Structures are given as structure tokens and as C-alpha cells.
Amino acid sequence: MVFQSTSALLFKMKIAAKEKAVFLDRDGTINEEMGYINHVSRFRIFNFVPKAIRILNRAGFRVILVTNQSGVARGYFSEQLVRELHHILIKKVEAEGGHIDKIYYCPHHPTEGTGIYRKDCNCRKPKTGMVDLAVKEFNLDRSASYMIGDRYKDVQFASKAGLKSVMVLTGYGRGEYEYQKGTWSQQPDFIFNNLLEAAQALSGLNRAEAENNSH
Ligand SMILES: [Zn+2]
Numbered sequence: 178m179v180f181q182s183t184s185a186l187l188f189k190m191k192i193a194a195k196e197k198a199v200f201l202d203r204d205g206t207i208n209e210e211m212g213y214i215n216h217v218s219r220f221r222i223f224n225f226v227p228k229a230i231r232i233l234n235r236a237g238f239r240v241i242l243v244t245n246q247s248g249v250a251r252g253y254f255s256e257q258l259v260r261e262l263h264h265i266l267i268k269k270v271e272a273e274g275g276h277i278d279k280i281y282y283c284p285h286h287p288t289e290g291t292g293i294y295r296k297d298c299n300c301r302k303p304k305t306g307m308v309d310l311a312v313k314e315f316n317l318d319r320s321a322s323y324m325i326g327d328r329y330k331d332v333q334f335a336s337k338a339g340l341k342s343v344m345v346l347t348g349y350g351r352g353e354y355e356y357q358k359g360t361w362s363q364q365p366d367f368i369f370n371n372l373l374e375a376a377q378a379l380s381g382l383n384r385a386e387a388e389n390n391s392h
Pocket of ligand 1: 285
């Protein structure tokens with residue numbers, strides 16, 4: 178009887194416990210900044226990405242990609258290409274023992290293009306639709322979750338979505354940081370050279386918190 182009620186309690190706690198996530202921007206963070214990635218040949222994933230994602234997986238974070246791909250609405254490439262690129266990324270990460278929990282992308286643009294993709298949607302960053310969806314789907318604790326990106330706009334997006342901000346200096350990052358940081362109205366919570374360094378630091382922080390909580 179005692180055993181049963183204890184396990185029921187543990188079960189309830191497990192259901193109630195919120196998870197943490199690391200949200201990742203794509204272009205400039207995961208792959209080299211090349212403007213619109215309108216062909217597989219322009220999708221150059223940084224070599225440290227699978228390892229970085231594996232580190233985040235093992236640290237207990239959900240790993241979720243959130244990317245604007247308005248090139249679809251603009252008619253520069255197809256939604257099929259976006260899915261193909263993401264398939265390549267998923268396979269590459271899995272080949273090294275990691276996994277991406279979910280990829281959300283926004284193919285829309287409010288004023289460009291025609292047809293179904295020309296839409297004032299809720300998913301195009303800096304709107305928070307993609308994160309809001311993930312928060313529900315994975316029962317996430319926003320305040321314990323992070324957004325990693327290479328642009329100052331990712332920092333602003335993070336704070337709008339209730340996430341901690343991590344800026345990486347790949348892609349546009351180094352240039353924005355060197356030449357524009359004086360104009361920023363808020364600073365990133367963390368700055369790292371690249372996604373691997375960010376992943377190592379966040380997993381270390383997570384471990385330290387877990388040890389603190391157990392004392
Ligand atoms: Zn959208």
C-alpha cells in the first residue's frame with residue numbers, strides 16, 4: 178500500500194516536471210551563412226554540430242530547431258528543398274549518436290510572394306509561434322530553456338519568447354558583435370565562439386544546477 182502510493186506520487190511528479198530545451202537557429206548557427214540556402218550544395222553544416230547536439234541530448238535538453246525560410250514564399254526554392262536539407266541534417270546528427278527532437282520552420286512572408294505562403298502568420302520569427310507550439314508539445318519550462326543564434330535579432334527573439342539568449346560568433350555573429358554591440362539595448366545572456374562551445378557550457382551549467390538541487 179505504501180509502495181503503491183509512493184510510486185503514484187513519483188508518477189505524478191514526473192508528469193508535472195517541466196522539461197528544458199535548447200532552441201537552435203539554423204543558418205549561421207548550424208550551417209555556414211550563405212544567404213538563401215536555395216540548393217543542397219549551399220547547405221554546409223559545421224563539422225562540430227553533431228557533437229554539440231549529442232552533448233545537449235546527454236545533458237537532458239530537448240533540442241529544437243526554429244528557422245525562418247521565407248525563400249519559399251518568395252519563390253526562391255521549394256518547401257520540398259527545406260525538408261530535404263533538414264533530412265540531411267537529421268541523418269548527419271544521428272550518424273554520430275545524437276538526435277534533434279523537432280524542427281519547426283516558417284515558409285511564409287507577410288508581403289512577399291503569392292499563394293498560400295504569403296501570409297501574416299504567427300510562426301515567422303520574431304513572432305513566437307514556433308516556440309509557443311514547442312512549449313506545449315514538450316511541456317517546457319521557458320525560463321530554464323535557451324535560444325542559440327548568430328544574430329542580435331535572435332537575442333531579442335529569445336527574450337520575447339521568455340528564453341535565455343545565447344549568441345554564437347559564427348555566421349553574422351562575429352561582425353554584429355564587433356561592430357554593433359554598442360547599439361544593442363540588451364546584451365545576450367551568454368556569448369560563445371560557436372555551437373560546440375555553447376553546448377559544452379550549457380551542459381556544464383545544467384550539471385552544476387542538478388548538483389545544487391540535490392544538496
Ligand atoms: Zn509562418
